[in-house]
Amino acid sequence: MGSNRGDLNLKLLGNKETEYLFEYNPDVLEVFDNKHPDTDYFVKFNCPEFTSLCPITSQPDFATIYISYVPDQKLVESKSLKLYLFSFRNHGDFHENCIVTIMKDLIKAMDPKYIEVWGKFLPRGGISIDPYVNYGKKGTKWEKIAEERLAKHDLYPETVDNR
Amino acid sequence: MGSNRGDLNLKLLGNKETEYLFEYNPDVLEVFDNKHPDTDYFVKFNCPEFTSLCPITSQPDFATIYISYVPDQKLVESKSLKLYLFSFRNHGDFHENCIVTIMKDLIKAMDPKYIEVWGKFLPRGGISIDPYVNYGKKGTKWEKIAEERLAKHDLYPETVDNR
Amino acid sequence: MGSNRGDLNLKLLGNKETEYLFEYNPDVLEVFDNKHPDTDYFVKFNCPEFTSLCPITSQPDFATIYISYVPDQKLVESKSLKLYLFSFRNHGDFHENCIVTIMKDLIKAMDPKYIEVWGKFLPRGGISIDPYVNYGKKGTKWEKIAEERLAKHDLYPETVDNR
Amino acid sequence: MGSNRGDLNLKLLGNKETEYLFEYNPDVLEVFDNKHPDTDYFVKFNCPEFTSLCPITSQPDFATIYISYVPDQKLVESKSLKLYLFSFRNHGDFHENCIVTIMKDLIKAMDPKYIEVWGKFLPRGGISIDPYVNYGKKGTKWEKIAEERLAKHDLYPETVDNR
Amino acid sequence: MGSNRGDLNLKLLGNKETEYLFEYNPDVLEVFDNKHPDTDYFVKFNCPEFTSLCPITSQPDFATIYISYVPDQKLVESKSLKLYLFSFRNHGDFHENCIVTIMKDLIKAMDPKYIEVWGKFLPRGGISIDPYVNYGKKGTKWEKIAEERLAKHDLYPETVDNR
Amino acid sequence: MGSNRGDLNLKLLGNKETEYLFEYNPDVLEVFDNKHPDTDYFVKFNCPEFTSLCPITSQPDFATIYISYVPDQKLVESKSLKLYLFSFRNHGDFHENCIVTIMKDLIKAMDPKYIEVWGKFLPRGGISIDPYVNYGKKGTKWEKIAEERLAKHDLYPETVDNR
Amino acid sequence: MGSNRGDLNLKLLGNKETEYLFEYNPDVLEVFDNKHPDTDYFVKFNCPEFTSLCPITSQPDFATIYISYVPDQKLVESKSLKLYLFSFRNHGDFHENCIVTIMKDLIKAMDPKYIEVWGKFLPRGGISIDPYVNYGKKGTKWEKIAEERLAKHDLYPETVDNR
Amino acid sequence: MGSNRGDLNLKLLGNKETEYLFEYNPDVLEVFDNKHPDTDYFVKFNCPEFTSLCPITSQPDFATIYISYVPDQKLVESKSLKLYLFSFRNHGDFHENCIVTIMKDLIKAMDPKYIEVWGKFLPRGGISIDPYVNYGKKGTKWEKIAEERLAKHDLYPETVDNR
Amino acid sequence: MGSNRGDLNLKLLGNKETEYLFEYNPDVLEVFDNKHPDTDYFVKFNCPEFTSLCPITSQPDFATIYISYVPDQKLVESKSLKLYLFSFRNHGDFHENCIVTIMKDLIKAMDPKYIEVWGKFLPRGGISIDPYVNYGKKGTKWEKIAEERLAKHDLYPETVDNR
Amino acid sequence: MGSNRGDLNLKLLGNKETEYLFEYNPDVLEVFDNKHPDTDYFVKFNCPEFTSLCPITSQPDFATIYISYVPDQKLVESKSLKLYLFSFRNHGDFHENCIVTIMKDLIKAMDPKYIEVWGKFLPRGGISIDPYVNYGKKGTKWEKIAEERLAKHDLYPETVDNR
Ligand SMILES: [Ca+2]
Ligand SMILES: [Ca+2]
Ligand SMILES: [Ca+2]
Ligand SMILES: [Ca+2]
Ligand SMILES: [Ca+2]
Ligand SMILES: [Ca+2]
Ligand SMILES: [Ca+2]
Ligand SMILES: [Ca+2]
Ligand SMILES: [Ca+2]
Ligand SMILES: [Ca+2]
Ligand SMILES: [Ca+2]
Ligand SMILES: [Ca+2]
Ligand SMILES: [Ca+2]
Ligand SMILES: [Ca+2]
Ligand SMILES: [Ca+2]
């Protein structure tokens, strides 16, 4: 049991000269093989260090992004996910679009059974926006599960008081 | 990818001379096109700065309003939503009616697949009132989902102790 | 839009000489017309200032009462609800009975589609008691919803440590 | 409305010379009549003062016990429940067994429609144990509800960090 | 009622010379007989002291592990579970694999009706990873329940801000 | 070491027929001898079940009262303190006066070296009031300490948001 | 002991026709006699319902105001304080000036021994502002205490993350 | 650097046959040598598992005890402290006396430069009691420090609401 | 009373074409006149949206910055402070240096009586760093107060567990 | 302004082949020059990932370590601090000694004006231990400040309930 570096084929891990690109770039996403493809399980990433620019005013926006997925053959490597999220740093788009874009890029990179992305942005003008999107692979039971999870989404909104 | 101002057709964004109207006015609501109409997703607004007047005593009331919806062809622009909520500032109505009114105005403005509005008001006379209303578009699966979400509403009331 | 006093027919609102009666009295409950009878919505009252007397020892008991209902033709007026709850101040009954009594009196007063009442009492002898009861109008879908909500009640009990 | 002592037939209430027995004794449990047998409702006891002995090392164990039930003809009297829980003070058994024992004794004492018992024990060796058991009366709808509540048990484990 | 040491046949309990092995070793897991095999109930372990090594960098990783299961004929003894978790201390593997490995080892050791394991790891590079896996015994109702619990997993992600 | 009932001379303890008086009555306060008069120490009472009547409107007011003192020759017995606080139940006075009255009655009853009383009332009209008063015995070092504690009082007001 | 309406000479209390003025007006402040002028004590008001307008943009600002004072001969009546704070509703000024203005108006109205005012405003542009000012009456010990309290102000800033 | 068992001379550590005595017994306290007598430092014990009996009613009482001290030549061994606190399990005394007794026994056992003991008991009759006592060795600077710490004790009482 | 735009002489306020510069630039700081130079008061800014780059790895760092000062003749305008903090976005420096730089720039811009800056950074490598620096104007009492505040800094470090 | 790698002379930063040593080794600590030696300021490290072995039982212990210091000519580099804390992973010593050792090693490495170290360990046997030690450089004002900070240490112990 256990894994070591020899098992993997990752371009970025341990790569000291990593260039941090601060323009949107989905190509930095890397994946590795799922060692337990026989088992359905969830992997969740908590990402409280997301920042992008407002497309209208060019001011920085800040959010925590929650990404949760059920892998099929591939998992996304977490350092490459960090680089991918960094790439929004000087990129301008609406909150709603950022979240859908992140989901679609991750679907393209690892073709998961299920994935959901929830962004919780800091307020602008006294109002904060929290978009949520999900997806289940067509033709699998996860297609139906995605619909059900969307239908049950956020029945208990968290308390927000802007402090 | 990404959006810029040229993509949009918004009257108020960046409009320096914005007049803040403090009388109820649903006409300030503005919408813009949904770039992902193929994808069902939720957008939630957290609005902790709502204030209106009590219709009986004319005293100010205070609330946090949570608005959550699934867009169809249109999204509501957040700055116009702020102006709309400001327009209740010197307007008198019962808590219960304010919440239903907000939902109906947003349905009229953007015709969403689904929407819900939850108000959590500060106490008057030692009691606080939290109205909740929702809606699913007739003839879509969201009609049924709205019923189910209402049936499951708030099984876990938050702890409130007036401090 | 908006409501004003002329629309209402309430005996107590603004009545300066209000007598506070501290003996159980369901007659103080007053109702007013639902302006949105076409729309199903929830109204919740958070009432952290409930106190009654223990029927065995005559000691004061303290509770927070959560009342949540779906109106039919009538809503209960919140100041009259306050007076009603005050009327338990020098009244003695078991926690469990107080909660069922409150629900039955509110059903009688406004004949709602659905109602639930949850009391969270302060501890006596190191143990606290939290009764919960609900009701759905016979012959409506809310009869079934009441059963389902009871079956799913409080799957996540709040942490209580008596401090 | 209201209850007074004359309505009840309880041995322990107000019994000044109460002996506190610190050896396991289910006989101290007392019940009284349900005044609302027509109405299904939940009663929950929060009991943060439970302590027993470890059957291996004889060291004291500490727990909060949550007991929730739907009465049929009888309710358990809360002071007798306190005495019953005291009777574990010098009694040795595994966490898992204590919880099942408490449930079975309460079923025997009041024959409820439904009951569940959840224990949350303080850590031993850096690990804490939280057993949960439930029961629905055979031949009633509560048999099925018990199965469903077990199947949905604790999807959101509370955060525990031993501080 | 009650248990004492004579009832059990455990190698490690009270064994003063216990060697703590800090290399992965599932053989330290010990089980004992379920005294209530007629009753389905949950046992949850909260384990906030888990640490392993990163397979890429050999740096220590830290997590809280939540293990919840429904026993069949056997329960896992908690001190042996502690030793088992200690055995990851100098072992290197990915977060996702550790969690699946822990579940599979516990299935092998006690053949439960149902089990789930949720790891919540501290952040690396600003992102934290929380894997979750579950299992229901084939041919029992728990196979279906496992699928349903996975489908409903974590609809309310906990707030994480890395402080 | 240890105390038993024979050491004490208390009228109320264990007195089953205790009458609960709900009109202001400082005579119910009872004291007992300090067994450690050589040692200065603090005793704090946390009293979250205080309720009185508003002198203007006769509506119930609710507060948590914190009482902290350094005994001289006498300690106040906690059950008699409970009865004393009950006696405000149907008594009308301003928040500020209630707190000063409680302190003065306790000084008269036990002549402590030092005492302070802090009331935290639930809001009326959107504002809550928290009076604080203290006292040090004239001619002792506690006179000066009382002044210093008042001068440093509440540099960090607790967050209050009326929910 | 106790107070009743006859003891007081307040214009607004119980005055049903109260006009709520939403333009800055310090004249609404009313005071009443301190019944304990021999005793130094603190009175704190928690006011979470403050709103004014930004002098630059005319947008509404929201704050919680904490007012704490030591009375001399007069106390400020809480309902009149509420009216006074309402009078900022349509008034425009900087956060910093509002807080100093409130303090100066209260000094003028009741000439206290000591007073402090702390405003905690909701964020604008991602930054929130919390002004604090205090005052001790010249020629009393409270002049020095005010300096010391200012020198020790807020050594532990509350955590603010704009959610 | 580092310590091992050979450095110590402790009777109880690793002593498998440890008898747990549940009657008050200060003799179980054991001490070991301070390896850093040149350095003043604090050691704090957090003890949330304290239970004793009420001397009036023989009912169990529960508390968290906080013990903080500055060692001179000796430190108290934590397992022996646990046994000592266990010895109050079936012992009856007032809350106030338990705390002073614990401090005096620890002074006798290890003659520290400074010590303080704070008990926070669960409520009885709606009121909870938190005694605090401290001590500084005569003829050292800690005598004065003890006085100062007592004078500044608990300026910010924790919020207690009995839930 | 009250302020309006005509009273001010600010370059940036309401300036629609504001350019957001993401390279370090202290020149964007703007000040305005203190209307209450006779009164010492604190102004605190809570800034949870600070981000800079690590000077070693060029990775983004995130922090909340707390700035608290006592104005002399000038106050810093909050929108210009926002722009100033934005200017660290693509700037690389150590946490410790950023905080000292921010303080020195603000001293240069407004010459306050007193100022302090506290940064709380998100963890890197499992450790987070929180620098704190302060300053009192030479020749004023604030020079001494700054020393005293530094000597008393952070006696109660906040709990940090990286989640 | 700003720093870059050329300014520094650090052996470990960016050193890909870093060996993680899990035996106590103070030699891994590295320091760099203080760029602001004219300014007294605090640097705090929050280290929630500390683990060592119990010297008696060889079981793992877990703690959060808080280190706070005022630099003189040198600052400790945070990655080297991480390696130093890792070196306790397989090292056995008492909680109290670990904390004093960490402080003494940091004094030797960077000769600070002031330093304090506070460890908060997870419970063993139901009790947790939190040692605290500090130091001020002889012959500077920080010698006195260290004494004062020790005398005022932890007047408000955090609530600990082992959950
Ligand atoms: Ca709040
Ligand atoms: Ca908040
Ligand atoms: Ca917050
Ligand atoms: Ca609150
Ligand atoms: Ca707790
Ligand atoms: Ca509480
Ligand atoms: Ca924690
Ligand atoms: Ca957090
Ligand atoms: Ca934290
Ligand atoms: Ca609250
Ligand atoms: Ca947060
Ligand atoms: Ca509370
Ligand atoms: Ca609690
Ligand atoms: Ca945390
Ligand atoms: Ca805790």
Ligand SMILES: [Ca+2]
């Ligand atoms: Ca905890």
